[in-house]
Amino acid sequence: MDGSGTEQRAAETVLNAAITEPETFDSKELNRILHLFESTDKTVRLSASWALGLVVSANPEAVTGSVRALASLLESEPESVHEDIIRALGYIAAEYPELVRDAIEDLDLRDDVHNKQLIASIRDRELSGSVTTLTGEASEYQGLGTAAEDDETVEEPPDREERGRPPTEPPPTPPPVEARREAFDPIKSRGSGSHVDLWLVRYSDRERTHSALLTQIQHRAPAEFDTEFTETLNEWQSVDDHDAIVPVVAHGTIPKPWFVVEYQEGQRLSDRLGSLSDREARWIIDRIVDAVCHAHGSGVIHGGLTPRNVIFSRTYDGNVWPYPKISNWGISQLLCQLSALPMGVPPMYAAPEQVKPDQFGGVDASTDIYHLGLIVYELLTGRLPFDGQPGVVLQKVVEEQPPPASQFTDELSDGVDTVLAKCFRKSKLYRYNTVQDFRTELRQALSGGAI
CATH class of the missing domain: 1.25.40 (Serine Threonine Protein Phosphatase 5, Tetratricopeptide repeat)
Structure with missing residues (x-):
């Protein structure tokens, strides 16, 4: 045929x-x-x-x-x-x-x-x-x-630590296209979020047909929002050549603001917390921190980094770990303009400046460092620094210093506690100056070196 x-x-x-x-x-x-x-x-x-x-x-x-x-x-x-x-x-x-x-x-x-x-x-x-x-x-x-059969000896599956390994190379990504909204054929609704509708779609380039995820703002926004929306997507697209950043396929503002990204078939990091081996967790940390370094090097910040924004590509080899990719660069802050909830993240992932911007300043690159610290803390300990009702958590975020991560696991050195404590400083002036500095000291601490 x-x-x-x-x-x-x-x-x-x-x-x-x-x-x-x-x-x-x-x-x-x-x-x-x-x-x-x-x-x-x-x-x-x-x-x-x-x-x-x-x-x-x-x-x-x-x-x-x-x-x-x-x-x-x-x-x-x-x-x-x-x-x-x-x-x-x-x-x-x-x-x-x-x-x-x-x-x-x-x-x-x-x-x-x-x-x-x-x-x-x-x-x-x-x-x-x-x-x-x-x-x-x-x-x-x-x-x-x-x-x-009952008389056969069934071997126990190997431990995750022994079986798993990182991919030898990142998964291939589809090329961006210049296309109108109508070029993406809807396959199935993926539901609605805060002010957005999500669709699984397909589109074709010269070589093959691709699956993708389309996000569209539910209501027509003011012209100034359209301008900022376009700038945000252009910034995201300017750094999506990193293998741990979800690539943007296309975006536009007609009939309403919309964007299409590569469809990730795997789970979110929030779904995998608690099921990862220590070795895989540390590999994920390295990849997402490296992605933020790449973006910050071009002046692009995320502003709402949480485990729900880290999505995994699917792997067909059970011995190879799925590849993590960060999505929604700048989107949470953009959608804050349409919402009565100004933080853009759940309370347990909020930085002090997202709770009290008048006191601690606005969202910037230092906010990403704080969020990375939270993700690292949760991946290494299986819990977040603060828990309780949202109001209690927000009060702790602006008033208390998180307990040391080593309090919840014996496998971490004092150096890791030192690095994370610096991420969690209330004043941005006392956090790491750059995410590159954070990466350097985190790698040193995780390898057992002194800080």
Whole structure:
């Protein structure tokens, strides 16, 4: 099946129908989707993956037949198309794990080598663990395949500290595009936040189709807001060449202010706190601090850095850590203009200047250093410096010094306490002058050196 303009238009028609009326697909139309996996055009196969996931989600009776058909395609099609077939299986498995498991177990695994390869491929892609669906929502999917026999010795999985390792290189990122809002096709609403609507969208460049996340301001803003919005996005885009910064794909102000960023399929750092090994936590710290150094070197500050703004790319290798990327550069401060809540961050992540700007000054690069200190503290100890009701926390932020991090873990040196204490100074004059200075002393302290 040769990729062509006609083929791409057919795939687009099928995908649009799957988005709007997935429940109307019959067996003939399902076969049309499956036939698209034979294409040599990557864009066509991606559309087929999305369409099949949407249709089967609305028609659970089609699960068994679809899984069997995908298994057959893995047998007959070249390896170059296997990734998209596995992706489709992932979408189905995330929605109907038990039905997929039953369909797999119904296959004759003992005699069919290709079905064994199917199981291996799914395991390699981590579909037997936490599966990310088309909408990016994680769901638990317990192991595919048959259970171990009672008389077999099942080895315990290795410790996270031994098993995990950082990626050898960061994941590839899509190129920015000059496009209007209409160029991004909505796939699914991701809900609404404070003054914004979120959509999972897709767009195409000359090589392939990409998933992305579109954020749009809910209400028409004044002209001066549009100007500041554009400046903020331009600043973010000027530093997104760092591998730990989420890249901006496009942005605009018509019909309302909007921006599109690379879609990260993994969890937020806030979702992973408490489950990280010490070695992975320290690697994450190094990457996000380095990203802030890169941005500050160009005069760009974040202003609202919290674990919810650190998002992970997905990895298909269970032994490789997902890559952290910082998103929403300058956005929290921008949205403060539309809100009656001026801080832009939750109380437990507020810096003194965000609580009492008249006393401690405005948000600037030193605020990012304070926020980095909070994230480092939480990653190393599993808790934040201050807890309690929001009003109590805010009072502590402006009046009290946080307890030393070493109070909550025996694995930290006094040097780490010294570094973090300097981050948390109430007066910005007594914090680190630059985030580069903070990085230097933090690395030294984490390696056991004296400060």
